[in-house]
Amino acid sequence: MNIKLDRERDTFRPLAQKGAQIYLLISELYRINNMYRFSLAYFSRLFLSCLDSKDQMKLNIQEKTNSHEKLKNAEEILNKIIFNNVASSLFKVDRLSFGLYLLKGVNPQAISER
Helix, strand or coil, rough: CCCHHHHHHHHHHHHHHHHHHHHHHHCCHHHHCCCCCCCCCHHHCCCCCCCCCHHHHHHHCCCCCCCHHHHHHHHHHHHHHHHHHHHHCCCCCHHHHHHHHHHHHHHHCCCCCC
């Protein structure tokens, strides 16, 4: 039983690591503006909403979808949910900077240093 639970837990470990990475990124936003402070409880609700989203449920229903595809989809949904919710609470002038900051933090090779 423990081996099966460990296997299931290991399946979702990359998503948890991605979530931790994103949380650390948004926890640094106070450096832009002191009002941009987001609690772990707020982030946890967003993270759980990623797992409960309709798009994720559709993939879970499809038996042909493998766990790698489900995990990749969950990461995309997480990025979208975090960006939409956090960006909507920022001043308009800071939204583009946040988008680039999030992209660079989540996918460093997406933006070149030139």
